[in-house]
Amino acid sequence: MLSKKHSTKKVIIKKASGETELFNVNKLINSLRRAGANDEIIKTVINDITEWIYSGVTTKMIYNRAFRNMRRLEAVSAARYKLKHAMFELGPTGYPFEQLMGMVFQGLGFSCEVGVIVEGCCLNHEMDVIATKQNEQHFCECKYSVDQGRKIGAQVSLYVKSRVEDIVNKRKSLRKYQNTIFKTWIITNTRFSEDSIEYAKCIGINLLSWDYPSGEGLKELIERQGLYPITVLDSLNKKEKGLLLSKEVVTCKQIIENPKILTEIDLAQSKINKTKKEINNLLRLKQGNK
Amino acid sequence: MLSKKHSTKKVIIKKASGETELFNVNKLINSLRRAGANDEIIKTVINDITEWIYSGVTTKMIYNRAFRNMRRLEAVSAARYKLKHAMFELGPTGYPFEQLMGMVFQGLGFSCEVGVIVEGCCLNHEMDVIATKQNEQHFCECKYSVDQGRKIGAQVSLYVKSRVEDIVNKRKSLRKYQNTIFKTWIITNTRFSEDSIEYAKCIGINLLSWDYPSGEGLKELIERQGLYPITVLDSLNKKEKGLLLSKEVVTCKQIIENPKILTEIDLAQSKINKTKKEINNLLRLKQGNK
Numbered sequence: 131m132l133s134k135k136h137s138t139k140k141v142i143i144k145k146a147s148g149e150t151e152l153f154n155v156n157k158l159i160n161s162l163r164r165a166g167a168n169d170e171i172i173k174t175v176i177n178d179i180t181e182w183i184y185s186g187v188t189t190k191m192i193y194n195r196a197f198r199n200m201r202r203l204e205a206v207s208a209a210r211y212k213l214k215h216a217m218f219e220l221g222p223t224g225y226p227f228e229q230l231m232g233m234v235f236q237g238l239g240f241s242c243e244v245g246v247i248v249e250g251c252c253l254n255h256e257m258d259v260i261a262t263k264q265n266e267q268h269f270c271e272c273k274y275s276v277d278q279g280r281k282i283g284a285q286v287s288l289y290v291k292s293r294v295e296d297i298v299n300k301r302k303s304l305r306k307y308q309n310t311i312f313k314t315w316i317i318t319n320t321r322f323s324e325d326s327i328e329y330a331k332c333i334g335i336n337l338l339s340w341d342y343p344s345g346e347g348l349k350e351l352i353e354r355q356g357l358y359p360i361t362v363l364d365s366l367n368k369k370e371k372g373l374l375l376s377k378e379v380v381t382c383k384q385i386i387e388n389p390k391i392l393t394e395i396d397l398a399q400s401k402i403n404k405t406k407k408e409i410n411n412l413l414r415l416k417q418g419n420k
Numbered sequence: 421m422l423s424k425k426h427s428t429k430k431v432i433i434k435k436a437s438g439e440t441e442l443f444n445v446n447k448l449i450n451s452l453r454r455a456g457a458n459d460e461i462i463k464t465v466i467n468d469i470t471e472w473i474y475s476g477v478t479t480k481m482i483y484n485r486a487f488r489n490m491r492r493l494e495a496v497s498a499a500r501y502k503l504k505h506a507m508f509e510l511g512p513t514g515y516p517f518e519q520l521m522g523m524v525f526q527g528l529g530f531s532c533e534v535g536v537i538v539e540g541c542c543l544n545h546e547m548d549v550i551a552t553k554q555n556e557q558h559f560c561e562c563k564y565s566v567d568q569g570r571k572i573g574a575q576v577s578l579y580v581k582s583r584v585e586d587i588v589n590k591r592k593s594l595r596k597y598q599n600t601i602f603k604t605w606i607i608t609n610t611r612f613s614e615d616s617i618e619y620a621k622c623i624g625i626n627l628l629s630w631d632y633p634s635g636e637g638l639k640e641l642i643e644r645q646g647l648y649p650i651t652v653l654d655s656l657n658k659k660e661k662g663l664l665l666s667k668e669v670v671t672c673k674q675i676i677e678n679p680k681i682l683t684e685i686d687l688a689q690s691k692i693n694k695t696k697k698e699i700n701n702l703l704r705l706k707q708g709n710k
Contacts, residue, residue: 252622
């Protein structure tokens with residue numbers, strides 16, 4: 131688990147008694163394990179300590195730093211776990227998810243329309259998100275499901291292809307879009323089937339799901355931009371979250387930017403304070419996780 | 421309801437008593453109505469009588485002809501009603517419906533493959549029916565539902581468009597299909613939504629449902645070819661029909677062409693005779709209805 135380099139780095143440290151000794155990484159690993167840390171967290175903590183450690187540092191300072199770091203990583207890991215589940219509480223309709231995706235694109239510098247009817251050559255179509263930046267226009271179909279096991283099949287990629295094609299054919303005939311490059315996305319909070327990925331790659335549709343593409347999935351995009359949905363909060367109950375969602379407040383960021391929304395849903399001052407504190411901790415966590 | 425011409429045609433007829441009198445069409449109409457015939461059937465019966473009637477014919481001959489005709493028309497109307505419902509008993513899977521559609525195309529002079537996997541440029545796709553005649557190849561997507569209220573929405577037209585396009589793009593690259601004209605069909609036992617019809621018309625997909633296109637719908641195609649599904653039969657129970665369907669016997673015609681299939685599902689001779697008689701009546705009805 132740990133590289134040889136770390137375990138053999140020789141550093142003289144000071145004990146509480148004032149005596150000195152060689153730093154023994156295995157002692158620290160055992161302490162972290164006894165405290166319940168998993169291998170991944172231990173690895174990250176030990177990497178941090180061995181990069182930082184210097185001769186003359188006290189045992190107390192090492193252990194303080196290691197355990198503080200472990201707790202922070204555990205909180206990040208718990209928040210990520212909560213984030214995944216919070217996505218499933220945005221339902222039952224797909225609209226809050228569409229709004230969240232609009233915000234993700236806004237965070238990437240696009241201007242966005244959510245849930246609009248647009249004209250195609252043959253039909254009018256509803257597009258979940260249309261994201262525009264300079265001469266690029268991205269059409270996004272959002273597939274939201276409260277069923278975690280649901281896979282988005284090839285049929286979705288096939289109909290989205292025809293639908294966007296119908297819209298693009300119309301727009302290409304308009305002067306306004308003469309130099310526009312059009313792109314297609316399918317975004318889901320669940321997963322894609324293998325053949326939907328195969329078809330999308332072949333035909334040039336961008337796919338985005340919780341953990342696809344690897345390292346650039348929804349979880350990373352949401353975490354990087356700190357776009358935590360309000361359903362992640364422990365300080366609000368289901369009814370209060372529902373009220374906020376109905377007022378198109380989908381993310382914690384929106385609450386921080388407009389805190390009086392909490393008064394508007396008749397929240398007691400004590401609860402308002404508790405919610406703000408929870409959000410600030412969450413966003414601080416995100417800062418620390420950068 | 422009746423044209424002036426019919427009611428004023430003056431014909432001398434003979435009564436049972438030997439006396440003669442002017443034929444009175446209203447008396448016949450009232451008799452038919454009292455016997456429970458509906459307006460449509462009365463109209464057809466009266467049209468037949470007034471075209472056929474001649475001086476010297478007896479009242480008995482007129483009434484015999486009229487009532488025999490009425491019963492036949494009622495039976496045709498009942499058979500058509502039964503046919504529609506028999507379609508919903510082909511389920512729960514869509515496979516018997518696909519086989520039936522294959523037979524409809526065969527009746528139109530095509531050679532057919534049912535439920536085959538074909539290669540596209542991006543993916544392999546399952547096609548429900550591929551019907552080929554000379555340099556024409558028709559790809560048919562069958563949407564079977566046991567829910568009579570189900571409408572096939574635009575999404576189906578959209579994904580079928582991309583799917584057939586993917587297959588056609590592949591085939592066009594092969595020498596074998598160099599001069600082939602490809603067509604796309606969506607066929608359902610229920611109905612199409614307005615926008616699925618609009619899109620299909622715009623993009624050039626052929627649609628076929630129970631009563632679409634008007635006068636050329638499934639009911640007419642099936643009746644004209646006498647392709648009554650076995651589920652229309654009263655002489656077989658659900659289990660026996662299921663056994664036949666599992667042996668890919670979908671139509672009454674198949675039973676007539678290969679009657680020993682009834683022995684193969686262990687039917688008693690009396691039941692076999694009853695079934696054959698019912699089928700012959702049904703097909704005779706079709707002959708009479710031409």
